[in-house]
Amino acid sequence: MQQHSSRWPYFLILLITLGLMAVVYGPVLFHPNQYLFNSAGDGVRGYYSIAYYIRYNFGTHFSGMQYPYGEHINYNDMQPLVSYPLAWVNQHLLPFDERILGVLNIISLASIGLTPVAVLGVCRRLGLPNWYAVPAALIIAFLSPQMARLDSHASMAHPAVLPLLWYWLLRSKDEPRRWRWYLAYALTALLSGLLHPYFLLMGSIITITFGGVFLAQQWRQRQQHYAWLLRLLTAAITPLVVYRVWLLLTDAVTDRPPNPWGLMHYYANFASVFLPVINPVRDALRHIFPWLPNPYAWEGESYVGALGLLVLVVAAVRLVRYVMRGHARLVLRPALPQGLRAALWASVLLLLWAMALPLRAPGGELLLPFLGPVKQLRALGRFAWYFYYVYTVYVAYYFYQLYRYLKQRRAQRFGVSVLLVAGAVAGFEALVNWQAQARPLRDRANAADLQAGQGNYREALRGIGRQPEDFQAILPLPYARFGTDKLQFDAPDRARYESFRASLDTKLPLLSAAMARTSIGQTLRLTEILGSPLVDKPLLRQLPNGKPFLLLVTPDELAAFEKRIVALGKPLVSTPRFSLYELPVAALAATDRAAALQYFQEHRLQLTAHPQQVYATTPRGVLLESYAGRASERAFLRPGAFTSPKGFATLYDGPLPAPADTGRYEVSVWIDARSQYGIGHIQAKLYDKQGNLLEHVVNDTRRSTEISGDWVRSAVVVHATPATTRLEVLYENDDLIADELLIRPLDTDVYTISNLGPHKQIAKNGYPIGNLPRL
Numbered sequence: 001m002q003q004h005s006s007r008w009p010y011f012l013i014l015l016i017t018l019g020l021m022a023v024v025y026g027p028v029l030f031h032p033n034q035y036l037f038n039s040a041g042d043g044v045r046g047y048y049s050i051a052y053y054i055r056y057n058f059g060t061h062f063s064g065m066q067y068p069y070g071e072h073i074n075y076n077d078m079q080p081l082v083s084y085p086l087a088w089v090n091q092h093l094l095p096f097d098e099r100i101l102g103v104l105n106i107i108s109l110a111s112i113g114l115t116p117v118a119v120l121g122v123c124r125r126l127g128l129p130n131w132y133a134v135p136a137a138l139i140i141a142f143l144s145p146q147m148a149r150l151d152s153h154a155s156m157a158h159p160a161v162l163p164l165l166w167y168w169l170l171r172s173k174d175e176p177r178r179w180r181w182y183l184a185y186a187l188t189a190l191l192s193g194l195l196h197p198y199f200l201l202m203g204s205i206i207t208i209t210f211g212g213v214f215l216a217q218q219w220r221q222r223q224q225h226y227a228w229l230l231r232l233l234t235a236a237i238t239p240l241v242v243y244r245v246w247l248l249l250t251d252a253v254t255d256r257p258p259n260p261w262g263l264m265h266y267y268a269n270f271a272s273v274f275l276p277v278i279n280p281v282r283d284a285l286r287h288i289f290p291w292l293p294n295p296y297a298w299e300g301e302s303y304v305g306a307l308g309l310l311v312l313v314v315a316a317v318r319l320v321r322y323v324m325r326g327h328a329r330l331v332l333r334p335a336l337p338q339g340l341r342a343a344l345w346a347s348v349l350l351l352l353w354a355m356a357l358p359l360r361a362p363g364g365e366l367l368l369p370f371l372g373p374v375k376q377l378r379a380l381g382r383f384a385w386y387f388y389y390v391y392t393v394y395v396a397y398y399f400y401q402l403y404r405y406l407k408q409r410r411a412q413r414f415g416v417s418v419l420l421v422a423g424a425v426a427g428f429e430a431l432v433n434w435q436a437q438a439r440p441l442r443d444r445a446n447a448a449d450l451q452a453g454q455g456n457y458r459e460a461l462r463g464i465g466r467q468p469e470d471f472q473a474i475l476p477l478p479y480a481r482f483g484t485d486k487l488q489f490d491a492p493d494r495a496r497y498e499s500f501r502a503s504l505d506t507k508l509p510l511l512s513a514a515m516a517r518t519s520i521g522q523t524l525r526l527t528e529i530l531g532s533p534l535v536d537k538p539l540l541r542q543l544p545n546g547k548p549f550l551l552l553v554t555p556d557e558l559a560a561f562e563k564r565i566v567a568l569g570k571p572l573v574s575t576p577r578f579s580l581y582e583l584p585v586a587a588l589a590a591t592d593r594a595a596a597l598q599y600f601q602e603h604r605l606q607l608t609a610h611p612q613q614v615y616a617t618t619p620r621g622v623l624l625e626s627y628a629g630r631a632s633e634r635a636f637l638r639p640g641a642f643t644s645p646k647g648f649a650t651l652y653d654g655p656l657p658a659p660a661d662t663g664r665y666e667v668s669v670w671i672d673a674r675s676q677y678g679i680g681h682i683q684a685k686l687y688d689k690q691g692n693l694l695e696h697v698v699n700d701t702r703r704s705t706e707i708s709g710d711w712v713r714s715a716v717v718v719h720a721t722p723a724t725t726r727l728e729v730l731y732e733n734d735d736l737i738a739d740e741l742l743i744r745p746l747d748t749d750v751y752t753i754s755n756l757g758p759h760k761q762i763a764k765n766g767y768p769i770g771n772l773p774r775l
Contacts, residue, residue, distance in 0.1 A: 009130045013116050013137060020138075021113055024438045027445070029109060033102025036447040038151040040493035045514050046077040046154050047450065048500035051100045053078060054087045056507055060250040067473040067509040068543060069522045072251045074197070076515040077155040081194035082107055101447045108150055111158040115141040118163035122393055125170040126337050128400055135423060136396040143430040145277075145302045145388055147437045155196040156382070163389050164188055165203050169210055170339040172235075176228040182235040190239035198377055200243055206386055207236035209346035217333050217342060256517045259677050261485045262378035263368075267356035268300025273384055274309045276429075277301045278436050300354060300381025302388040304395070305429050307422055311395045340394060347390035354384035376517065450501055457505045460573045460580065468506035472547040474499060475511045475583060477562045478554070479530065483518035485678040487527050487712070488702040495554040498578050502552055511549065521710075524673060528707035530561055533592040534767040535706055540589040549588070551581035561705050597770040600751045600762055613753035621658025622750050625651070625741040636670045636711050636739035637754035637761055637768065644736040651741050652729040656720055664746045667729055668715035668766050670708070671701055672737035678702070680733025682714040687726040694724060708768055711739070717746065742766045 021029055028035050038044055052064035053073065062078060063070040073080050086103065090096055096103065116137045123133035146159035168185035175181060185207070193200025211232045215222055276282050322330045334341055358364055368375070399422050406415030461467055476499035480491035491499075496514065503510050511526060525539040551569045554577070558566065568588060569581030600607075600615070607615035616622050632641035642651060651669060667684050679701045686695040697716045706713035718727070731738055742765065744750045752763045759771040 006130070009120060009124070009134055010117055013120050013134050014113070016134070016138065017113050017116050017141075020142075021109065024434055025109065026442055028105070028438075028441050031102075031445075032105035032109070033099050034445045034447055035105060035441060036101060036444050036450055037105065037108075037154070037441050039444065039446060039450065039497055041152060042077065043152045043154070044450070044493075044497055044500060047101060047104065048504060049076045049078050050083045050086075050104060051451075052504055053083050054090050054100050055097055055504070058084075058087050058091060063509050064503055065510045065515060066513040066518060066522060066526065067511050068539075069519070069526075070509070071513075071515055071518065072247075072253065074247060074251065075517055077153060077196070079155045079195050081191055098451065101451065104154070108154050108157055111160055112141075112147065112150070114160040115144065115163065118160045118167060119389070119393070121167040122163055122170065122389075123396065125167065125174070126340050126393065126397060128397065132396075132400055132419075135427070136393075139423070139426045139430045140389065140392045140396065142434040143303070143305055143392070143426070145385060147434060148301065150437060151441060153196075156198065158192065158195055158199070161188070161192045161195070161199050162202065162206075162386050165192075165206060166343060166389065169207065169232075169343070172232060173214075173228070173339055176225075176231070179231075182231050186235045186238050189236075190242055193239060193243050197243075198379075198382055200239055201374070201377055202383065202386060204236040204240050205350065205383075206346065207232055209349050210342050211236075213345045213349070214338070214342035217338075217345075253519045253522075255520045255674075257484050257486070257520060259368075259375055259485075260378045260517065261678055263375055263380065264356060264359060266299035266379040266381050267297060267360075268302060268351070268354040268381040268384040269297050272297040272300040272381070273302050273304060273351065273387070274312060275303070276306075277303045278433055297381055299379045300384050302354075302381075302384035303433075304388055304391050305426055307399070307426050308391060308395050311398050336394075336397070340390075340397060343390045344394050347387040350383045351387040354380050354382070354387065356380050450497070451504065457502045457580075460575065461506075464572055466572065468508055468550070470547065471506075471508060471550040471582075472543065472545055473511050473549055474502055474506070474508045474552050475549045475565075476502070476552045476554075477566065478556050478558060479562060480512045480514050481523070481527060483513055483515040484520050484523045486520055486673050486702065487523055487679070487704070492554070492556045495556050498554050499552060502550075502578075506550070508550060520673060524707050524710065524712075527705055529588060530565065530705040531707060532561070532564075532705070532767075533590070534596065534764060534769065535708065536591060536593065536768075537589050540585050543585065546585060548585060549583040551583040553579045553581065555579075593767075593769040596764045597762055600764070600769075601772075604751075607751065615751040616744070616748050617750075618745070618748040620661055620745045620748050621656065622745070622748060623652075623657040623741075623743040624750070624752060626754070627739060627741075632737060632739075634672055634674070634710075634737055636672075636708075637752070637763060641672070641737050641739040642741075643738075644731075644733075646734045648730055648732050649736055649738070650728065651731055651738060652727065652743070654726065656724065656727055657743055659725065661745060662720050662722055662724070665718050665720055665727075665743055666715055666746055666765075667718060667727075667741075667743050668713055669729075669731070669741045670711040670739050670766065671714050671731075671733070672710060672739075673707075673712050674710045675733065675735040675737060677734040679712060680731060680736065682716055683730040683732070684716045684718050685728040685730070686718055686720065686724045687728070688723040689725045694721065695719060706767070713766060740766055 036047065049062065049064060053062050057063055060073045061070055062073050062076065065071065119140050120133055120137035123137055141159065144159040146157055149157040165185060165188055168181055168188060172181040172185065189200055189203030192203065211229045215225065215229060218225055275285060319331055322328060359367060399419060403415040403419050406412065458468060476495060478491040478495045479489045480496050482488040499510055499512060528535055529537045529540055553566060566581065569583040571581055573580040604615060607617060608619050609615055610622060612624055612626060614622060614624050626638055627642045628638055628640040630640045630642060632643050635641045669682065671679055673679055681698055681700045684697045685693060688694055695718055697718055699714060699716045701712055701714040704712050704714055742750060750765055754761050761771055762769050
């Protein structure tokens with residue numbers, strides 16, 4: 001019987017791990033402050049967010065992005081368990097501003113280093129001897145799919161968490177009356193949730209599925225286990241309740257997106273779990289078997305190794321034999337230790353969830369409204385991580401049992417040979433995986449640049465007699481914004497990197513945002529300040545001070561709205577990497593609304609009148625579809641709006657406003673951004689009289705800066721030719737509310753009068769510009 005009390009295997013595996021890490025990571029381990037694991041995407045975003053918080057913030061508020069609102073520390077991969085205590089130490093005990101990135105790197109590497117220890121604990125509890133459990137734990141740890149997260153989502157690169165949770169489960173099963181194991185489980189789940197919320201929910205789901213499967217497997221003795229299961233359920237639910245109460249007390253935002261995109265896209269598949277995910281093997285397999293999924297499901301990558309695939313085939317054959325011989329009971333209750341037997345089937349259930357099979361099955365979409373907060377964890381493929389750890393331990397146990405079987409049959413030498421070959425194959429795969437993840441890190445000794453060494457922004461401003469305190473925030477262009485599924489602007493990596501670098505150096509927050517689940521209302525208010533001169537910008541009247549913005553422009557291609565904003569600024573500094581401008585708030589806030597309203601009042605009688613109180617500056621045909629006769633809870637300028645619960649909707653299908661007119665037409669419509677899902681896109685199609693498609697134009701509404709209240713303007717431009725006889729306008733989005741569809745020639749301005757409330761409201765080309773004065 002395995003002596004669990006022995007501690008030397010843990011010290012041994014820790015020493016081996018440290019030695020291997022010194023070889024694999026090399027200078028990264030010895031000079032962590034010189035390395036930036038990723039200078040692009042989510043990787044550098046995570047570095048910046050935590051570093052800014054540690055330097056300049058404390059408590060639950062992060063002010064580095066989404067100025068002037070900021071964000072709760074729970075979001076944006078900020079790892080509150082790490083960033084909160086480090087901020088206190090930096091600001092009250094031992095300042096380490098210049099070594100923040102190195103400290104973060106050491107913490108990430110330490111979590112990886114502890115993983116073999118946690119896996120070893122599981123293996124020993126399942127009865128594997130030390131001489132076998134130590135190398136098995138090393139292989140399982142370093143083949144872990146979470147190793148790939150180190151350079152992108154450091155908050156999820158904590159592979160020790162899930163094996164540790166499993167270990168506490170096994171301890172609670174073996175000693176059901178000892179409360180310390182339940183407390184350890186609950187604390188681990190809660191604290192890991194402060195690394196990333198996925199760990200918290202995984203911990204609860206793992207416990208519930210483990211307990212449910214165990215109860216089913218021990219059904220005849222179920223009454224003996226009720227007390228244990230009740231304690232287990234308490235340990236699963238308590239962290240969720242505590243976490244939820246903490247958010248309710250500290251997070252004031254109430255309009256985070258309820259249905260983030262990705263639930264039906266970021267899932268695992270057979271290839272991402274049972275086939276190699278590291279090149280060149282992956283591409284070679286796709287060349288031989290072109291029917292394999294392409295691309296692989298990165299969010300669902302949980303490769304269990306070649307031995308895992310082999311054992312899967314053998315297990316499938318054995319299951320078929322069990323059923324055919326009338327031993328179906330052994331399918332649910334295989335001859336394994338209770339802790340492994342229950343965990344194996346529980347992990348299979350989580351794998352099915354990770355593959356989104358319940359949701360992708362016929363009628364599965366009916367489950368979506370009942371998922372509640374679970375929908376916030378939209379990358380279902382990550383739930384396959386638990387399957388990885390359980391299944392690879394099962395594979396290790398399988399080969400050990402095979403060795404014991406051969407030994408009992410007086411074929412010990414052959415058994416040893418089997419173990420050596422299996423260990424060589426698995427060890428080689430683990431080493432290849434580890435090296436593939438570590439090699440790029442060793443080439444990224446560029447942390448000093450992000451921490452604003454030479455050529456920093458303070459120096460640039462000082463050179464012209466200015467300082468960061470002269471400004472209230474940074475507006476970076478190209479503009480970056482995502483996090484709500486409503487509006488999204490994907491700035492180049494260089495632009496985002498420079499904005500983070502500037503913010504860290506100057507302490508100035510960013511008007512941009514690259515975060516998760518940000519407030520819909522805050523996103524609308526911040527994005528509309530980039531809108532055209534016909535867009536009102538109320539946020540600019542509510543800023544805490546009147547200081548100008550520091551406009552940061554990198555040498556990347558700019559959109560039309562970005563070029564217009566640059567033209568409003570006063571040039572300050574120009575370097576090959578960036579240009580700085582002073583952007584007065586008043587210049588950005590200025591609009592043409594008052595001038596447009598005055599023009600309409602003075603020239604109303606000279607304009608071409610159309611039905612529905614529509615007036616045009618030319619006699620050319622225009623069309624307004626106000627949907628006034630339709631029932632809708634929300635409307636834009638007048639009662640009534642177009643609504644559609646799901647999929648494509650036809651907003652208009654008919655002739656152009658004046659069939660004889662040719663030239664460029666703008667098709668615009670206002671979309672309610674408070675819908676339950678994203679914001680979708682508009683499409684316009686032109687046909688000839690035979691029904692042939694002449695033109696098809698699509699525009700993604702997420703990239704619109706034209707906003708009024710909770711409504712976002714979506715528009716496309718089409719080119720009508722003499723052959724054009726029909727226009728079809730489509731919109732794709734679930735829970736759609738659209739209003740004020742306007743079709744007009746580009747050379748014609750259109751004014752409308754509408755009634756929504758006590759005043760007559762005037763709109764120019766769909767934009768509200770003010771109210772008519774009472775006569």
